[in-house]
Amino acid sequence: MIKVLEKHPVISICILVALMLLPNLDVMQVTIMEARNFITAREMLTDQHWLLTSMNGEARYEKPPLPTWLSAISASIFGINSLFALRLPTVFMIMIVGVFTYRLSFLLLKNNLHSLINAFLVVTSFYTIGITVEAPWDIYTHGFMLIAIYHMFQLFDKKNKYWKHTLIAGICLGLSFLSKGPVSLYALFLPFLLAYAFTYKFKKMRPKTFSLFSVLILMCCIGGWWFIYVRLQDPATFALITEKETSNWGSYNIRPFYYYWSFFTQSGIWTIPAFISLLFPYLKNKVRNLKAYKFSFYWTIFAVILLSIIPEKKSRYLMPVLIPLAINTGFYIDYLIQRFKTLQNKKETLPVYFNFGLLGAIGVLFPVIAYLGLKDKLNGQWVAFALASAVLFTIGSFIFIYLKRKTIKEVFFLSVLLFAAILMFGLPLYKATIPEKYYEITTLKKEAEKEDLKIYSYNYVSPEMLWLYGDKILNISNENKIDFPDEKSFGLLTNDLNEEEMQSLNAHYKVEFQKSFDLNTGKKPNKRLKNNYYILTKK
Numbered sequence: 001m002i003k004v005l006e007k008h009p010v011i012s013i014c015i016l017v018a019l020m021l022l023p024n025l026d027v028m029q030v031t032i033m034e035a036r037n038f039i040t041a042r043e044m045l046t047d048q049h050w051l052l053t054s055m056n057g058e059a060r061y062e063k064p065p066l067p068t069w070l071s072a073i074s075a076s077i078f079g080i081n082s083l084f085a086l087r088l089p090t091v092f093m094i095m096i097v098g099v100f101t102y103r104l105s106f107l108l109l110k111n112n113l114h115s116l117i118n119a120f121l122v123v124t125s126f127y128t129i130g131i132t133v134e135a136p137w138d139i140y141t142h143g144f145m146l147i148a149i150y151h152m153f154q155l156f157d158k159k160n161k162y163w164k165h166t167l168i169a170g171i172c173l174g175l176s177f178l179s180k181g182p183v184s185l186y187a188l189f190l191p192f193l194l195a196y197a198f199t200y201k202f203k204k205m206r207p208k209t210f211s212l213f214s215v216l217i218l219m220c221c222i223g224g225w226w227f228i229y230v231r232l233q234d235p236a237t238f239a240l241i242t243e244k245e246t247s248n249w250g251s252y253n254i255r256p257f258y259y260y261w262s263f264f265t266q267s268g269i270w271t272i273p274a275f276i277s278l279l280f281p282y283l284k285n286k287v288r289n290l291k292a293y294k295f296s297f298y299w300t301i302f303a304v305i306l307l308s309i310i311p312e313k314k315s316r317y318l319m320p321v322l323i324p325l326a327i328n329t330g331f332y333i334d335y336l337i338q339r340f341k342t343l344q345n346k347k348e349t350l351p352v353y354f355n356f357g358l359l360g361a362i363g364v365l366f367p368v369i370a371y372l373g374l375k376d377k378l379n380g381q382w383v384a385f386a387l388a389s390a391v392l393f394t395i396g397s398f399i400f401i402y403l404k405r406k407t408i409k410e411v412f413f414l415s416v417l418l419f420a421a422i423l424m425f426g427l428p429l430y431k432a433t434i435p436e437k438y439y440e441i442t443t444l445k446k447e448a449e450k451e452d453l454k455i456y457s458y459n460y461v462s463p464e465m466l467w468l469y470g471d472k473i474l475n476i477s478n479e480n481k482i483d484f485p486d487e488k489s490f491g492l493l494t495n496d497l498n499e500e501e502m503q504s505l506n507a508h509y510k511v512e513f514q515k516s517f518d519l520n521t522g523k524k525p526n527k528r529l530k531n532n533y534y535i536l537t538k539k
Contacts, residue, residue: 002413009116013098017123020420021091024427026083029434031133035463038086041072045080052233057472059237061230062245066178067140081470090132093143098123100146105327107153108292114334117412122326124419126268131319141180142320145188148172155211156196162211170215174222188320191302199295255313263304263318269419270329272355277332287331299324336408356403359415363396370429377432388425395421434521441468441517444533448491453535455491458482462528464519484508489537495527509536
């Protein structure tokens, strides 16, 4: 089976990603970042706001529109309220990240198996998958950037016939910029340039000056036109949003310089191999391609350092680091495949047994862990539970069998299969944790239409609530006052009202509480996800 994967690497990567993500693409709840983006996509289709993008009827220029366009196009084909449709383009972007990690690795290594391992490492890293729901537009900017880096590497390396690489690199740099501004330029491309300079050096670049200039022009034209358009069409709002966004870099979510230095844990099941791959003095004499290892090592470290310099820090900003880190980790996995059977030093073998033994244990113990965690919620989910338990127990058992035989190649691919199986067969059990009340907001619009009521919002209504509601809800808050609508009777969705606010409403309206909508699913409730619904009638 492994030979088949090696023979068809690109197809294998795409099939792996498809099997991991497509069957349960609509299971996970919508996150706040997704909700903002999906509302914007919905309003592209309902209000034709394709260029002057909006959320809940208000200008939203914080993020460039390319990923939203792709989601909107997908939704126009498969359904405007379909989570599957809106998330589908992100699956293709993960495929692109996997495929071009393989292709870039092959340029570096000229080794098919090693390159495939690198690709599997990146697509099964925890935050590569997690970013698709927590901050879905990041995968677009880094995916397009990786294509650009693949072609820039060849542009730097080749002596002639590099115009194809010039064209594609320029276009993809522009598409990356049109996905999330300069984020990937700073977090992925600049560290790549630094790593290339330290490792391969920029040799005989003068004849390529025009090509490099062409790349820059293409990037600016493709990546910058939307910003210029919005600046001309809505200058006041654009300036206000730009000022707010730039100020956040130095004043919002500030973390210390060392905040990112546990970055290797974001690779999930590969945390221990990723950490060991960063022990340069240990691994430098064991890898088969030292120059390529230096390159991936520098690329990873430079990326973390540059991200650490920025005062604003969030865990999800580490996602681009996972690309060079996967390539770097691949050197350690390759070393184990070649040498593990002959290793005698327990200091070298113990981390391997611990890491893959832990993965095997997760598979074998899954039936017990899942039952204890979900036993009160498994009604209607017993078939999914039984299937997941059987599959994961089997894979976990085989991991132990091959680990005992010290055949790390099989252990590695079984670990990849375990990760995929958790998403394929384990994720459906997540439905058991979602309470019925979660979807109550989806019926409010029809209920209000039956009563001929228009619904407004006051104070804060979360993007997740707005998304599930299915339409715009105009906000009647205006700084410290309320802009009361003209209707004699209307619905009002709001968070908790203080005594002064309630008195203000009671002075003009008869206020009747109807129900609460609560999107909380965990043990620790978040006030942001709860709203109360009232019907107000003029006195």
